[in-house]
Amino acid sequence: MEMETRPGRVWAEIDLGAVRHNVRALLHRAAGARLMAVVKADAYGHGALPVARAALEAGADSLAVATLAEGVELREGGIRAPVLVFGDLLPEQLREAGRMRLDVTVHSLAGARYMSSLPGLRVHLKVNTGMNRWGVEPEQVGEVYRLLGGRLAGVYTHLSCADWDSGFTLKQLLRFERVLGSHPFGNVLIHAANSAGTLWYTRARYDCVRPGGALYGLHPRGDAGDPADEGLRPALSLKSYVAGKRLLAAGERVSYGATFRAVRPMWVATVPVGYADGYRRMLSGKGVALIRGRRRCLLGRVTMDACVFEADEEVEVGDEVVLLGEQGEERIGAEELGRLAGTINYEVATGLNPRRVERRYVSGV
Ligand SMILES: Cc1ncc(COP(=O)(O)O)c(C=O)c1O
Structure with missing residues (x-):
């Protein structure tokens, strides 16, 4: 050389052609559902802005990040597509998210009370269906819905073991569907599927899939599996x-x-x-x-x-x-x-x- x-x-060589290919392959698997490209953690170490642009070009119609700073980076880089912040934000951060036109996640009743005082903020309600890390408990969804109602742009959950345990995954989806059926959410975006959900669970696709790792050609099983077997390119x-x-x-x-x-x-x-x-x-x-x-x-x-x-x-x-x-x-x-x-x-x-x-x-x- x-x-x-x-x-x-x-140096890292990042093949944006592979990202575009993976977005198209995942959209094909999602059979009609939309795709929210998860570009948190600097697009899993691949660089948030170039990956976000490539994913949107290839057919993703929204993006997701974990932190406010990650969302702000996308906006300051000229990204206009909807961006959802997964993380739990402090009151001042919620106001900043609103100013930057970032969608936020409500994880608790206390959060919902505060968000209800911020006009114009777009909120996705996250339901805890068994991961027990983030999200509103199913019994409290009614109260959150009463507070935020028309403010809700989406309702979602997160699957904890779609890469290996289909019984538990199905249980999570049934809990989620019970919540969906119990409240008149109307025209909001329903989403649940991470990479494993997108690849292997037709039932988890709803309106929109939300893959991260698979966008980059990383196999959802983590330390096993060949991305090529799923039609993905690293x-x-x-x-x-x-x-x-x-x-x-x-x-x-x-x-x-x-x-x-x-x-x-x-x-x-x-x-x-x-x-x-x-x-x-x-x-x-x-x-x-x-x-x-x-x-x-x-x-x-x-x-x-x-x-x-x-x-x-x-x-x-x-x-x-x-x-x-x-x-x-x-x-x-x-x-x-x-x-x-x-x-x-x-x-x-x-x-x-x-x-x-x-x-x-x-x-x-
Ligand atoms: C809420 C949420 N959705 C989607 C994803 C994407 O998961 P994966 O990278 O396994 O597709 C993550 C990543 O941890 C997440 O936290």
Whole structure:
């Protein structure tokens, strides 16, 4: 690889063509329902504004974020589509949300009382159907409806295990439908399906689906499953380069703690990616990278700024290193990397440090 064209020590390549493809694939699966693209956490580490624009271009008609600041970033970036904030906001934040034309979520009776005093605020009512994290209890929905009535733009719930437990998911949907049937909500947007719900539960689709991970080609099972099996394309690659190469003699050791010991003479490559970039220290002794189209084991500990991988004589300083993504015939998925690091694909993507890992957008097809 030409030194001059390298963006930095380590960079993320984000394929917006894959995001557009995934939006279209999910809309197809949703069979007539609309799509709210979840772009919280900086679009799961992919960059909120470019992803939001790509998702809207491909057919999403609204967006969702977790925090007020994430919503404000979209508005200041020129996004005019409806944006729902999932999180619980403080009174001053609710007023700011209204000024920025962001839709908010009511999670409690106290919240509903306060929101009823803010004219013009558009509210989605979240119902707790068994996740027991956020949302109004089913018994209190009537009172919230009395307070907010015509102010409600949507009613929703969140599925806690649509990736593995169909019995519990069905129970949640039945609780949700009981609430929907008990109040005259009228013409509001009904939504429940996260990625797993969108892919696997026809019943969960209602008016609108609300996928996050699947937009980025992340499999909803987290540390298992192949996105390709669901017709999804991973959007994120993580790349670096061979910054140094050396020949170890048998018995020499590698990195902090000297945990790896060469049993025979071997070539190793130093790659400038470390845990401060979001390449997790849990990958020590377990990680894998692609160099010259072959899988190479990570030797010893991940340090703050660099790692050492096995190499061979052909590997050259400047060679591209793929830490996540494809090279030649090989691929390292976020699911695999998550499994190796004892976590899930979502955390692999959201955990990259944008102050160190430059993002490069490619448009794909
Ligand atoms: C309320 C809500 N809806 C939808 C999503 C999207 O979930 P997923 O990324 O699994 O599709 C999330 C993410 O956690 C969420 O909190």
